[in-house]
Amino acid sequence: SQTIHQWPATLVQPVGSPLSLECTVEGTSNPNLYWYRQAAGRGLQLLFYSVGIGQISSEVPQNLSASRPQDRQFILSSKKLLLSDSGFYLCAWSVRLTSAYEQYFGPGTRLTVT
Amino acid sequence: AQKITQTQPGMFVQEKEAVTLDCTYDTSDQSYGLFWYKQPSSGEMIFLIYQGSYDEQNATEGRYSLNFQKARKSANLVISASQLGDSAMYFCAMRRENTGNQFYFGTGTSLTVIP
Numbered sequence: 001s002q003t004i005h006q007w008p009a010t011l012v013q014p015v016g017s018p019l020s021l022e023c024t025v026e027g028t029s030n031p032n033l034y035w036y037r038q039a040a041g042r043g044l045q046l047l048f049y050s051v052g053i054g055q056i057s058s059e060v061p062q063n064l065s066a067s068r069p070q071d072r073q074f075i076l077s078s079k080k081l082l083l084s085d086s087g088f089y090l091c092a093w094s095v096r097l098t099s100a101y102e103q104y105f106g107p108g109t110r111l112t113v114t
Numbered sequence: 115a116q117k118i119t120q121t122q123p124g125m126f127v128q129e130k131e132a133v134t135l136d137c138t139y140d141t142s143d144q145s146y147g148l149f150w151y152k153q154p155s156s157g158e159m160i161f162l163i164y165q166g167s168y169d170e171q172n173a174t175e176g177r178y179s180l181n182f183q184k185a186r187k188s189a190n191l192v193i194s195a196s197q198l199g200d201s202a203m204y205f206c207a208m209r210r211e212n213t214g215n216q217f218y219f220g221t222g223t224s225l226t227v228i229p
Contacts, residue, residue: 032215036219042221042222043205043219043220043221043222049215049216059216088157092159092217094209094217096215101147102161102209103149103159103161103209103217105151105158105159108157108158110157
């Protein structure tokens with residue numbers, strides 16, 4: 001069966017510090033991978049998605065970046081965090097090339113920028 | 115641009131009653147998928163139900179059913195026999211076909227089940 005891991009579960013970082021959140025998927029190959037951010041009490045904002053190694057699409061311009069160094073690894077980074085980067089970050093994967101399958105989400109990372 | 119609209123920020127339902135959560139979508143795509151997710155206070159996103167744009171029958175999964183009206187571009191979630199554990203945020207989402215398989219989410223509806 002497939003599983004998706006995200007870490008850390010919670011993170012408190014000062015403004016201006018770097019960020020690295022990691023997501024890995026097990027039990028599947030060639031997945032689509034996604035990063036979302038959810039502000040408190042709000043919906044999900046798609047940040048990045050990837051259809052393959054090294055292929056990253058950005059949905060919203062910001063000071064975040066994403067990388068996919070391996071097929072089942074997706075990393076969200078920032079060189080300098082802003083207060084507005086606080087939120088709940090969710091990684092997800094889905095089967096590629098068909099709209100008939102849902103996304104599977106990781107447990108999320110709660111980031112607080114102080 | 116794709117857009118998912120959930121017009122009910124909060125809903126209340128009596129335990130054991132049925133409740134309908136509204137979702138409308140806007141797309142020019144011919145092929146797409148519609149999904150509902152549940153997010154309890156723990157934050158995890160739980161997949162509930164799927165409806166394909168070419169499916170003629172409304173999807174059902176246990177106590178969940180999806181009232182799909184393609185011409186009206188609506189995909190309402192019906193929860194029958196509400197339970198206290200159904201209290202959560204509910205998100206409607208649409209997945210596009212053949213364009214990177216992006217998912218678009220609505221802003222969510224907070225459901226509270228009253229004992």
